[in-house]
Amino acid sequence: MSLKKIGSGTYRMEHPPVITSSAAVVGRMEKQGPLGAWFSHWHEDEYCGENSFEKAESRMQKEAMKDAFEKAKISEKNLDLVFAGDLLNQCIGSNYSLRDSGVQFFGLYGACSTMVEGLILSAMAIDGGFADRCAAVTSSHFCSSERQYRFPLEYGGFRPQSAQWTVTGAGCAVVEGEGQGIMIRHVCPGAIVDMNITDMANMGAAMAPGAALTLKRFLDDTATTPSDYDLILSGDLGKIGSSLLVELLKTDHIVLGENYADSGCLIFDPASQDVHSGGSGCGCVASVLCGYVLPEMQKGRWDRVLVMGTGALMSPTSIMQGESVPGIAHLVELSV
Amino acid sequence: MSLKKIGSGTYRMEHPPVITSSAAVVGRMEKQGPLGAWFSHWHEDEYCGENSFEKAESRMQKEAMKDAFEKAKISEKNLDLVFAGDLLNQCIGSNYSLRDSGVQFFGLYGACSTMVEGLILSAMAIDGGFADRCAAVTSSHFCSSERQYRFPLEYGGFRPQSAQWTVTGAGCAVVEGEGQGIMIRHVCPGAIVDMNITDMANMGAAMAPGAALTLKRFLDDTATTPSDYDLILSGDLGKIGSSLLVELLKTDHIVLGENYADSGCLIFDPASQDVHSGGSGCGCVASVLCGYVLPEMQKGRWDRVLVMGTGALMSPTSIMQGESVPGIAHLVELSV
Numbered sequence: 001m002s003l004k005k006i007g008s009g010t011y012r013m014e015h016p017p018v019i020t021s022s023a024a025v026v027g028r029m030e031k032q033g034p035l036g037a038w039f040s041h042w043h044e045d046e047y048c049g050e051n052s053f054e055k056a057e058s059r060m061q062k063e064a065m066k067d068a069f070e071k072a073k074i075s076e077k078n079l080d081l082v083f084a085g086d087l088l089n090q091c092i093g094s095n096y097s098l099r100d101s102g103v104q105f106f107g108l109y110g111a112c113s114t115m116v117e118g119l120i121l122s123a124m125a126i127d128g129g130f131a132d133r134c135a136a137v138t139s140s141h142f143c144s145s146e147r148q149y150r151f152p153l154e155y156g157g158f159r160p161q162s163a164q165w166t167v168t169g170a171g172c173a174v175v176e177g178e179g180q181g182i183m184i185r186h187v188c189p190g191a192i193v194d195m196n197i198t199d200m201a202n203m204g205a206a207m208a209p210g211a212a213l214t215l216k217r218f219l220d221d222t223a224t225t226p227s228d229y230d231l232i233l234s235g236d237l238g239k240i241g242s243s244l245l246v247e248l249l250k251t252d253h254i255v256l257g258e259n260y261a262d263s264g265c266l267i268f269d270p271a272s273q274d275v276h277s278g279g280s281g282c283g284c285v286a287s288v289l290c291g292y293v294l295p296e297m298q299k300g301r302w303d304r305v306l307v308m309g310t311g312a313l314m315s316p317t318s319i320m321q322g323e324s325v326p327g328i329a330h331l332v333e334l335s336v
Numbered sequence: 337m338s339l340k341k342i343g344s345g346t347y348r349m350e351h352p353p354v355i356t357s358s359a360a361v362v363g364r365m366e367k368q369g370p371l372g373a374w375f376s377h378w379h380e381d382e383y384c385g386e387n388s389f390e391k392a393e394s395r396m397q398k399e400a401m402k403d404a405f406e407k408a409k410i411s412e413k414n415l416d417l418v419f420a421g422d423l424l425n426q427c428i429g430s431n432y433s434l435r436d437s438g439v440q441f442f443g444l445y446g447a448c449s450t451m452v453e454g455l456i457l458s459a460m461a462i463d464g465g466f467a468d469r470c471a472a473v474t475s476s477h478f479c480s481s482e483r484q485y486r487f488p489l490e491y492g493g494f495r496p497q498s499a500q501w502t503v504t505g506a507g508c509a510v511v512e513g514e515g516q517g518i519m520i521r522h523v524c525p526g527a528i529v530d531m532n533i534t535d536m537a538n539m540g541a542a543m544a545p546g547a548a549l550t551l552k553r554f555l556d557d558t559a560t561t562p563s564d565y566d567l568i569l570s571g572d573l574g575k576i577g578s579s580l581l582v583e584l585l586k587t588d589h590i591v592l593g594e595n596y597a598d599s600g601c602l603i604f605d606p607a608s609q610d611v612h613s614g615g616s617g618c619g620c621v622a623s624v625l626c627g628y629v630l631p632e633m634q635k636g637r638w639d640r641v642l643v644m645g646t647g648a649l650m651s652p653t654s655i656m657q658g659e660s661v662p663g664i665a666h667l668v669e670l671s672v
Contacts, residue, residue, distance in 0.1 A: 003465055004464075004465045005416065005466065005468075009416070009440050011466050014465070052657050054653060054654065054657065055657070080341065080345070085443075085445055087426075088651065088653070089651045089652075089653060090423075090425070090447065090649065090650065090654075091445045091649075092649070092650065092651045092653065092654045092659075095528065095649035095662055096659065096662065099528050099530050099649075100530075101527070101528070102527050104525040104526065104527050105525070105526065105527055106444070106446070106453060106456075106457065106525060107421075107444060107445040107446045107453070107647075107649070107664075108442070108443060108444060108445060109421055109443040109445040110442070111426065117442060121457065124460065124464055124466055125460060125464070127464065127465075128460055128461070128463065128464020128465060128466065129339055129340045129350070129463075129464060130340050130341065130460055130464065131341070132341075189417060189440040189441070189442060190440065191437070191439055191440050191441055192431065192434055192435045192437070192441055194435050194436075311443075313426065313427075313428070313431035313443070314426065314428065314431070315426035315428045317425060317484075318390065318426075318428045321387075321390065321391070323428075323432065326431055326432065326435045328441065328443075
């Protein structure tokens with residue numbers, strides 16, 4: 001068996017790659033939310049100065065990359081590989097944001113787990129001896145998601161209380177073989193779990209079982225417990241999905257405590273922002289991780305953090321054909 | 337600089353991973369084409385016994401995996417990681433084909449370059465010391481592609497001569513750290529190139545510049561010439577794209593000769609099958625590689641082969657918004 005594989009599917013980094021820089025770009029609602037103070041780069045205008053929501057999304061990705069590269073004092077030319085993806089059909093957010101970069105590029109589709117999927121593959125490429133410097137990039141946009149997945153905004157459809165609100169935001173993390181920053185110590189790629197949820201307006205419930213599987217696998221493989229970590233952050237389970245995750249893990253005698261948080265619950269204020277079950281989208285965990293968690297880890301607030309990107313792997317077509325919603329969760333262990 | 341990186345972006349495998357098994361599943365037209373004798377598993381019915389084209393695509397993927405795993409005498413449980421993707425919105429072909437597998441899974445979106453993207457990442461995961469056994473999987477389906485990218489089939493729209501015909505097919509390759517088979521010696525991930533082609537019915541032209549960039553980069557990095565290889569296979573440039581690739585490389589004094597072929601030109605017979613500029617889709621290079629090239633290499637017909645997956649990274653939405661079509665090409669060097 002490969003030396004870097006622990007137990008059933010956690011991978012240990014021999015020389016932990018380092019996230020040397022990160023940046024987030026968000027929209028107005030995210031700026032107005034509880035984490036607003038951490039988001040210095042934001043757009044009042046949902047078009048971000050472009051003429052379509054899809055182009056706005058590409059632009060946010062470009063800006064997140066520019067900010068992260070400036071912090072790392074590098075340019076695109078210094079990157080070996082980029083891993084990027086988004087929710088738009090054929091991942092056009094990423095394809096167009098990277099079109100002029102000249103960087104060697106792997107396109108990903110992990111739904112809302114894409115940020116962590118990109119971090120895992122960046123870490124593997126570096127620890128595997130292939131690359132010195134990679135970037136993981138993703139985005140989502142409320143307006144482009146609404147019209148692609150649900151209804152035209154103009155229709156003004158009502159949303160059930162289990163629905164989540166797609167975060168308008170992009171994140172970029174630069175991962176290097178050497179340097180100052182946050183180390184990626186272990187990674188645990190997800191497997192698909194489908195518990196037969198067919199309600200596209202309840203994606204938290206659809207994603208929770210996949211998140212439970214990955215977190216349990218990781219804790220078993222590393223012989224650790226939730227209390228060994230300062231923060232366990234899930235991607236976008238929202239209110240319903242994160243309470244289901246807590247319940248599911250209890251049946252395996254794993255108790256998530258005060259150190260557990262969900263990005264979708266952190267980014268909006270339930271009292272003043274009517275987002276029902278919370279935030280969602282690739283940009284949710286991306287902006288919370290790149291804009292808030294990584295900088296706070298640098299400041300010493302948390303030392304040892306698990307981040308789990310959660311994705312719902314359906315499409316409007318599959319749902320209309322009566323299919324259920326498969327979920328997946330990818331995990332990275334970060335430490336200062 | 338990382339030891340495994342050569343020149344501007346080719347990666348050398350320290351212990352070349354081995355493709356120990358592969359399988360292709362195709363549709364009726366592909367079976368009737370010039371490579372039909374190599375495709376033992378095919379479907380007369382375009383629904384493959386399912387009730388939608390999308391489910392048919394997932395089923396072909398499942399069957400290709402089953403065939404490849406049987407040849408390798410393994411089951412899904414013996415895989416460390418799977419890399420898969422397809423053309424359907426949100427990659428539902430792959431998400432649903434892998435839903436019940438329990439395998440740790442990385443979703444990819446590389447458009448028609450996905451098969452080679454998956455082979456590169458499989459090889460990196462193995463040579464990087466993370467995995468012993470991976471699989472790369474992809475598919476496309478004429479009927480699901482037509483209605484998603486172009487028109488409902490019932491509309492009966494005419495297609496310009498530059499258009500290509502999406503291959504109905506799936507491929508799976510099992511990559512292992514040890515074993516008998518075809519070695520992956522070098523890989524060269526692509527970068528996006530956009531030469532401002534805005535005609536979605538001329539994807540060969542849009543993809544050719546990206547293919548020229550990758551092939552030139554690889555030849556430069558490895559100090560080899562096209563004549564050093566027994567076969568140079570591109571993915572789905574078709575008649576127009578492949579002649580453009582030849583022309584583009586000439587300007588760099590790189591001459592592609594008789595050993596160059598395009599999967600999109602091999603899979604259909606231009607005399608008896610009216611596919612205009614040739615075959616296309618993720619399943620094009622996947623079925624030609626997994627069903628024909630790899631088995632023929634095993635038999636000794638070719639020793640040293642370059643395979644280049646080519647992808648057009650647009651969406652119908654981006655095209656309707658006036659965007660051009662970015663292209664990318666990922667390359668692997670195979671040898672017996």
